[in-house]
Amino acid sequence: MTTALITGASSGLGAEYARQLAARGADLVLVARDRDALEDLATTLRARYRVEVAVLAADLLKPRHRARVERRIADPDQPIEVLVNNAGFGLPLAFERNDIDDEVRHLDLHVEVPMRLTHAALPGMLARGHGRIVNVASVAGFMPRSTYGACKGWLISFSRWANGRYGPKGVTVTAVCPGFTHTNFHERAGLPPGQEGVADWMWLDASDVVRESLHDVARGRAVSIPSGKYKLLVAFAR
Ligand SMILES: NC(=O)c1ccc[n+]([C@@H]2O[C@H](COP(=O)([O-])OP(=O)(O)OC[C@H]3O[C@@H](n4cnc5c(N)ncnc54)[C@H](OP(=O)(O)O)[C@@H]3O)[C@@H](O)[C@H]2O)c1
Numbered sequence: 001m002t003t004a005l006i007t008g009a010s011s012g013l014g015a016e017y018a019r020q021l022a023a024r025g026a027d028l029v030l031v032a033r034d035r036d037a038l039e040d041l042a043t044t045l046r047a048r049y050r051v052e053v054a055v056l057a058a059d060l061l062k063p064r065h066r067a068r069v070e071r072r073i074a075d076p077d078q079p080i081e082v083l084v085n086n087a088g089f090g091l092p093l094a095f096e097r098n099d100i101d102d103e104v105r106h107l108d109l110h111v112e113v114p115m116r117l118t119h120a121a122l123p124g125m126l127a128r129g130h131g132r133i134v135n136v137a138s139v140a141g142f143m144p145r146s147t148y149g150a151c152k153g154w155l156i157s158f159s160r161w162a163n164g165r166y167g168p169k170g171v172t173v174t175a176v177c178p179g180f181t182h183t184n185f186h187e188r189a190g191l192p193p194g195q196e197g198v199a200d201w202m203w204l205d206a207s208d209v210v211r212e213s214l215h216d217v218a219r220g221r222a223v224s225i226p227s228g229k230y231k232l233l234v235a236f237a238r
Pocket of ligand 1: 058178
């Protein structure tokens with residue numbers, strides 16, 4: 001009878017978390033801006049898996065929208081057992097040419113939003129003695145890559161600390177660190193797949209990333225690096 005709330009569930013990894021958690025019998029709360037995409041996914045998942053799926057359309061960069069999501073997460077009458085902080089977007093790597101307000105929005109969505117949603121989730125999860133928080137970071141968090149790598153590095157460091165502190169109390173926090181994964185991410189950032197300078201074999205499928213990460217989440221790991229090739233790459237980078 002678990003309920004999972006997933007941000008950025010309208011596409012890519014977030015939609016895949018929704019599919020795989022629904023397949024395991026979890027009820028869902030889907031969060032993103034694109035209400036139609038969330039409704040379509042919700043209809044499919046309700047029919048296929050017989051789970052309850054609520055749609056919470058919100059722009060997490062708008063304080064009033066974000067506050068609605070925080071209230072839903074903290075609602076003691078409808079406990080959220082799994083929080084997936086996944087919403088994100090990319091910017092061109094040329095930091096010096098990027099609009100500084102875009103950079104601040106990028107920082108907010110990748111750092112402030114997961115911090116606030118985690119803060120909203122923890123009191124209830126700790127009181128109940130169980131919960132799972134999944135922070136979708138990136139292998140870029142281990143390697144300098146403009147402000148994106150810096151944001152994801154924050155998420156990895158925070159997840160490591162939080163898992164050590166709250167894990168023994170039944171609430172695990174896992175930073176999931178995918179490599180290049182086929183989603184809408186790169187196209188939305190103006191970088192069509194293939195223009196990142198990475199070979200075809202470096203691309204991962206969202207379904208594999210989510211499956212491997214959920215395995216690590218179930219084991220209470222602080223950091224999950226899906227796929228052997230990226231585990232190796234991160235080991236080299238270190
Ligand atoms: N793809 C990769 O290679 C890769 C690798 C490592 C890590 N990641 C991380 O994986 C996460 C998911 O990205 P993805 O690859 O699945 O990309 P995606 O397909 O572009 O999905 C991004 C999701 O974030 C949501 N989102 C963006 N801005 C939002 C806002 N202001 N408020 C609410 N939701 C918002 C989008 O929904 P709406 O547009 O409907 O709001 C969408 O559902 C990100 O944190 C990304 O950094 C991706």
